[in-house]
Amino acid sequence: MPAADLLRPEFLSQLERLTLRARRPVRGWTAGQRRSRKAGNSIEFLDHRPYGTGDDLRHVDWNIFQRTDRLMVRQHLDDEELCVHLLVDASASMSVAESVPERATKLQWATQLAASLAYVGLTGLERVGLGVMRERVTEGWPPSRGRARVMPLFKFLADVKGGGQTQLNASLAQYAARAKGSGLAILISDLLDADGYEAGLRSLLERGQEVHVVHLLSADELLPPMEGDFRLVDEETGEFRQMRVDAETRRAYADNLARFLGNAESFCKAQGIHYLQAGTAMPVEQFVMGPLRGQLLD
C-alpha cells in the first residue's frame, strides 16, 4: 500500500486537532493529567504552524503576520515529553483475507490505526516509536519526534507485510526490555496466540508503561460467514481442521469467542490495562473518531 493511501488527508487534518491522553503524570508531575502543550509554555521554539480556528490568539506570531500577511502560530517545545510506543501485531493471522474482499484485513486496519496514532503523536510533538510483532519484534522505529517524521513513518507502516507466527509474550517482553523511556504502549493485535499474551503485557506494565490494548478481530472472526462443510486451515501454523459449519457449530463458536473476549477484557481490567475491542467491520477513521476518543485521544 502506498504511504499516501494509508490515511486520507481530510482525516489527517481532523487528527491534527487531537492529542494523546496519558492517564498518569510521567515525570515529576504531581497531580492530574498531563496538559496539552499546544500552546507550549517552554521557551524553546519548535515550529510554526498555520492558524486554525480555536487557537489561542496569544500564540499568533504577529511578526510573521506583519511580514507575510498570514496568521501563523508559534509552537514551543514542551518541557514534559511523552514517549508513545505503537506495537502492531503483524503475524500471519492478522492478514487473513476477509470474506468481503474490499474490507480491510486486520493488518491493514492495524497499520492504519497505528498511522493515525503516530500522526497524532508526532503532531503533538511527542516521541513516537514503533514495534512490529511477529515471533519477535522484527522491525521497528525508534522513538523520535517531529513532523518531518510523519511521512517516513507512514511509508514504513505501509510496507509492513503480514507473516510469521505470533509470539506475543516473547515479542512484548523483548520490546519492553528495549524501550527507552516510559510512556504510552499501545498494542494492536488479535491476541490469537495459543501461548497467551498475559506475560507480555505484564512485562510492559513492569517497565512502567501505560498500556493500551486494541483488541482487533476481523468481521469474519466475530461472525463466521460460512456455512457448510469446510476444511479450516490455520493461517499461521498450517494446521487444519475439517468441520461442518452449521447453526450449532456457529453457536459453539460464538461461545468460544465470547469466552475469549471476556478473558482478555477481564485480564486487562485486572492489570489496569486499557482495553478496547475493535472489529474490521468498522472503518479505522470511525473507530478513531468514535470509541478511541475519550479513551486514548482527546
Add this chain to the structure above:
Amino acid sequence: MNFLDPLALSLFALAGPLLLLYFIRVRRRERRVGSLLLWALPLRQRVSSSFFQRLERDPLILLQLLILMLLALALARPAVTVMGEGERKVVVILDTSASMKARDVFPSRFAEAQSRAASLVRSLRAGTQVMVIEAGIQPRVATEMGRDHGRALDAISAAGARDLPNGLADALRVARALIGDDANAEIHVFTDGSGALPLGNEAKSEGQGNQQGQGGSAQATDARINWASVGKGDDNVAITAISVRRTYQGAANYEAFLALANFSDKPKNFNLVLKVEDRAVAERKVQLAGHVRRSMILPFRHAGAARIKAEISASDDLAVDNTAWAVLPPPNKIAVTLVSTGNLFLEKVLRADPEVVLEVKSPQQYAGGMGSADVVVLDSVTPPKVGPGRFILVNTVPPDVPVDILGSVDKPTVLDWDRSHPVMRNVDFSKIAIDSAMRLRPLVAGRSLVEAELGGALVYALEESDRKAVLLGFDLFKADLPLRVAFPLFMWNSLRWLHPGGLDHASLQLSSGQPVVMPVAHGVDAMTVSTPGGRKLDGRITRGLASFTDTGEVGVYAVATTRSGERGSTSLVAANLMDSVESDIAPRPLPQGRSNATGSSVPVERELWPLFVVLALMALLVEALLYWRRQTGGVLTRLPRDREDRAALLLRAGLIALLCSVFARPSLPQSLDRMNVVFLLDLSDSVSQASRERALGFMEAAVKAARPGDQHGVVVFGADVGVEQPLAARTALAVPGERAAAINTKGTNIYQAMQLALAMLPAGQANRIVLASDGRQNAGSAFAGAQALKDARADLHYVASPAAGVQEVVAEELILPREVKFGEPFNVKVVAWSQRDTTGRIALYRNNQFIGSQSVKLVPGRNIFSYRQTLDKEGVQVYQASVEADGDGIVENNRAIGTVLVHGRPMVLLADKDKGNAASFAAALRAQQLDVTLVEPAGIPRDMAGLQKYDGIILSNVSAIQLDRQRMALIRDYVRDQGGGLIMVGGDQSFGLGGYYQTPIEEALPVSMEVKQRVDVPNLSIVLSIDRSDSMTTRVNSNSRISYLDLAKEAAHVVVDLLDDNSEVGVMSWDTEWQWEVPMRQASNKAAIHQGIASIVSGKATDGFPALRESYNVLQKRPAVLKHVIFLSDGQMRTEQFPPLVQAMARDQITVSTVAVGRFADEKLLGDIARWGRGRFYKTEDSQSLPRIFAVETQLASNSTAVEQQFRPKLLDRGHEAMQNIDWRSMPPLNGYVATTMKGNAEQVLTSHWEDPVLATWRYGLGRTVAFTSDANPRWAGQWMQWREYNRFWAQLVRWSLRSATAPGTTATVTGRDGSGEVLVDAQDAKGNFVNFLDAQVGVVSPDRERRVIDLEQVGPGRYRGRFAAGKEGVYLLGMAQRVAQRDLGSQVASLVVPYAQELRELGSDELLLRELSGLTGGGALSDPAEVFLKGRRPFHIAQEIWPWIVGIVALLLILDIAIRRFGLGLFGWLRLLRRRT
C-alpha cells in the same frame, strides 16, 4: 385433486439421488482462518458415525425436496374439479371482410372486433370451450374447440382483415355444423354488419316450400347466434365496378366502365383518375351527393396488354375500394396448322380469326405431332399417329386417339348441347342439319358437347393428360354447320380452349377471393404468381389447369407460365373488391341474440400444473437466495467466493429461466406419421340405400386397416351438411345416427361438405378427404371446394356410390327450344331414363293443363319421346311432362319441367301483283296465326325502318320491274344483315319472268334465274328492233350522261347473255330506214353479237314500219319454233300501216313485244302492236328497268322459264324443318312453275318432274330465303289450294323463314344456381355500340305467383346484371325492359326453370366430375379400403408442447446443481469422490 398423468409422480424418485448427495461425504472446501483457536471447541462436540447422522442436517435440503416434489406434481398434471361451465361452448367468428378495415372506429373495426372478442374470451369461466373461426372466402378454424382460452386469444390477435367480400354465411354454416345441435353452444359473430349477411331476410320473403330458404332461415333464427356489431360510420366512397371492353366503333378502341358510389350521407367531391400503365388517360372531377351512385364510361385507346388502374382521391374510412384494377389482355397469337385436302370453309374461318397464324398443309406434308403449331386441325385426314398435343379433329379419328368409331348414323338430329362448356359458348346448334355422322364412342375422359338423339356424341371434347382435342364427328361438307353463325364461334372458342393464351375476359376480372383458374397451353408445366404485394408464389398445375386461390389482396396478379423450362406467356389478372354491398360500410341492424347465455354448472377439470410450476419456481428462487446469502455471509450484493458456488448459482439462474419458459408454451416440431381422414358420406336421395351401405362397409374396412394413431371423422351431407363424428383416433367406425337423420337429403352439396371437412382437418397435417358420393351435385360448386382442398394440401379421393335401385324411371329432362315463333311448330322432347325394359305412360301438360298422354315402351338408358307442339299464345309457356312406369321406385323424379318462349304473332309483308288475287293466300296465312300485311308491289317500304317491322317478306308474283334496284338491295340487306325472311312465290311475273336476273334479290334467293335449256324445249329466234332516232339520244335525266339509246343497247346486251347457244338473235336499228347491226345468227358467238350491238349509232327521224316489216321478212324464213320481236321506240309514228303487218306476223307465230321509252313515245300505238302481236307492252321512263324488261321479254319469249304442265312435285328432303307433319301422300299436282337453277349450297326440298326446283331454301346472311317457283294462285296451284295441308304447308314455310324475334344487339341470359338466379343483359345498338346507363328493370314472377321487381346494375360497358332468389322448384318468369331517359329501348321475356326433385333427376354416378375433382387435388378413385389410410402416407411435423420435458429436465438439473454445490466442478473432485467410495 386428481392427477391426469400420475405416472409422472415417479419423478419424485429423484429425491433418492438428492438425499444420496447428502449422504456422501462432501468434498470440503478450504477456508483459511486466522487461528483455529476459536474453532477448537465445537469440533470436539461432533461425532459422525451412524447412518442417519451422515445425512447432514441442512435446512436447504427440505427446500430442495420441496422443489422436487412440486416439479413432480406439476408433471403429474394435477387437476381440480371445479364447478365450471363445462358444457358451454363458445364459437367466436371474426368477420375478416374488407369492410372490417374501415377506420371509423379507432384503430379499425377489425381491431375493435378483436378486442371485443378477446374480452369475451377472457370473461369466460373456466372450462368453457372456445373455438375461433376466421370468416374468409373459406372459413378458417383458427383454433379448434378447446378449453385453452390462451390459444383462443392468440388466434384472435393473430387474425387480420383482408380485402375480401363477406363470407359469414359459410363460416356460420361451418360453425353450426361443428357444434351440432348442442344447446349449450353459442356463436358470437363479430362483424360490422355490412356486406351480405346470412340473416335470412331473403329466405323469409321467399316463404315456405324451399329447402335452401328454410336452411337459410334456420340459420338466421338460430337463437345460439349472438351478433356483435362494430363500426358506426358510413363515410365511404367506392369504385363498385370496373370493366373494360373492346369496342369496334368510334375513335377509342376500349371503353372503361366505372361505377362509383357514395355510401355516406354527406356529399363528396373527389378526383377520379384512370391510368393505363401509370399514364393517366382520363381524369374527372366527381361530385357525388349522399347515397348516390354514378356510372361513367371513359373511352381510351390502347394497343392491348396493359394494367389499368382507377383511383379516386376521396378520403374516407375504407381505403381498399378507392382503387380498382383492370387489365387488357395481350393479343394472343395462335399458330394453327390446317391439314386438309382443301376445305374452304375451314380455311376461311381460320383466316378470318385475327389471332390465328395459319399454315395449310396437305395430308402428305403432315406426319403427326405438333410441329411448331399450337393447334393442329385435321380435316378428314387420318395420319397414322398424332401424338400428344392440341387438336381439332374434323371427321377423323387418328388411331392413337382413344375414341372408337362404331359405324355411322344418318341424318342425326341434335338433341341437346352442353351450353356450359367453353367451346360451346354462344354457339347454337339447334337447327343444324347433318347428313351423316360418325358414331363415336369415347374411351377416356372428356365431355360430349353436342349429342344427337341417336348415335350419341356429335361433337366431343377430349381431355387427356397430355392431349386435348375437339372432335367433330361429321364432314363439314355434309352439314350446314359451316353456313351458320355457330361455326366461326365454335372454331373461335375451340381454338381458345385448346390454346388458352391466358384468360377470357371474364376471368381477367376477379372479385378478390375468387380463384384464378386458368387453362394452360400445351406443354405448360409450371407457373409463378406475382401478387400485388410483390410476393412470388407457385401455383399448381393439375390436369391442364393452373390455379391459384390466394387472391385476398386487391390489385393485379401476374401469372407467368413456364413451358418445359422456358418462359412462357404472362397473363395479368385483376382482383378488385367490387362488392358494393361490402363497400357500403354503414352498419346494418343486427338481430339481438340471446344475451349472456350460460351453460349449467358442471364439474370441470381444471389443470393446476402451472400453479405448481410457479410454486416450484418460487422455491427454486428462494432456495438459491438462501444459499447465496449463506455462501456470502448474508450479503446478496456479492457473488459467493467459490467457483463452484458461482457455477451452481449460474446453473440455478438457468434453471429458473428454463422453467419460466414453460409459460411461453414452447413446442418442438415432432414428426408424425399420421393420416387424418374425413369421410364425406353422401346421404342424398340419389344415392341408393344399397350403395350407401356399400360405402359404409368400405369406410369400416378402411378404418380397420388404419394404423394406430390415424384419425378419422365422418361428415354426412345432402343439401345440407353435418358432422357425424368429429375427427379423432378411433378403432372402429360408428354407424351414422342422429346427425345423419337430420340431413336434408333432397339435394347434393358437395362443396359445403368439403368446406366442413376442411374446417375439421388440422392445417399442415397429412389430410385426406374420402368422398363417398355419386357426384351428382346440384348446389354449390364442388370445383371451388376442390380448389380450396388443393390449396390446403389435402387430397381428395372418392368412392363412387351410384344409385343401385331395383327399377327406376326418371323424367330426366324436358327439352324445348328456347324460343319459338308464334304458331311455329316445335318438338317437346321428353328424355326418360329407365333402368330396365318396362312400359310406362308419358303425360304432357302445358301451363298445368293436361294435353295428352301416351303409352310408351322404355328401354334401359335414355329414351327420347318427341311431341310436336304449336303455340298460339305469346310469352313464356311452361311444359311439364310426367313419366309413370311399372315398378318405379322413386316418384319424385318422374316430373320434368321446361319452358319455351313464344314470340308474338309474326308480321309478314305479302306483296302481290294483284291484291285481289292474293287475298286467298293471305287468308290462308292468317288462318295459321300469321299477321299478314297485304300490299301491292308499290307498297313495299322504301326504307329499312319500314321493313324492320316485318319478320318476313313474301314476294308473290311480283315483278322486278315494279321494284327499283334500291328497294331490291334494301330487301337483300334486310335478309342478310337483319335476319329477315324472304319468300319468293312464283307466277308469270316472278323469278326469271319477273326480271330478277342479276338483281340483288336473285343474290339472296336459293335459286338463280338462268335456265339451262333442255334439248326438247323449242329454240328461239329473236329480233331486237331498236329505235335509233335522234330523240333516243336525249339524256335519261338532266344530270346523267346516259341516253335512252345507251340503255337500249345495254338491254340488248342482257338479252344476248340470256340466250342459250341454240337460239338465234338479230339486232337491227332503225330511224327512217332499218339496218341490221347483227344479222340473224346463232347466239353461240356472243362476243361478235355484243360488238354489233355496240356499233349502233343514232340516226334521224322515227319510222318503225320498214324495220318491223324487215324483221317479219327475216323471221318468216327462220326454222325456229319461237319467233319474237322486241320493238323499242320513243317516238310517234304513222299508225295505219301497222295493223295488217302485225296481224300477219301473229298468223305466222311471230310475237311482238313493244317497249315505249321516254315521255313522248306513242304509247297507244305501241300498246296496240303488242296486243295484236300477242306480246307485252312495257312503258318505262326509268333508265334502270330497261335491261330487265328485255330480260323478261327474252325469257318469256324463249318460254324456257314457265313450264305449264301438270306435275306432282317430289319431296327430296323429308327432314326439312318446315316440311314436318305434312301428309305428303295426299299432295295434289301443280299445274306449272317457273324454271330456275339451284344454287350450290341451297337445299332443294321439292322438285318438279323436270327436276327443276319447286321449293328451295337456304340461309342467306343472318336470314333465310325460300323460293317456291310455282304459285299461290289458282293458275298453277288450283288443286293445291284445295289441299287440306295447304295452309299448314305455307305457315310452316313462312315461319321457318321468319327471323327470330329478339332485337339484334340486346340479349338477355338467365342462369340459375344454388337458389338464386342471375340475369345478364348485353345491350348494343344497331351499330354495335354499347348502350350504357340504361334504366333496366326485371320483373320476376316466382312459381307461386309472387311478383318482385329487381333493378339491373350496370357492370360493364353495355352489360347489366341482376340477381334474384330462386329457391323454389318451378318456373320463374322474367320480364325485362330497358329505357334510356324514358325512352323504351327494348324488352324481353325470359324464364328460369328450377327443376323438380333436382336430386333425383340424374341417377348413376358422375365419375367424370369425381375424377376431375380428385384429380385436381392429386387424388383419385379408391377401390381398396386399405388404401384409404395407407396410400401416399406422408409424415408431417406438428408442434408438440414440450413443457413436461422442460419440467423433467429442470428436476434432473436440480440434482446436478446441488451436486456441483457439494462436490465442485472439477473432474478431480468427482473422481476423488468415486475413489473414496471404493
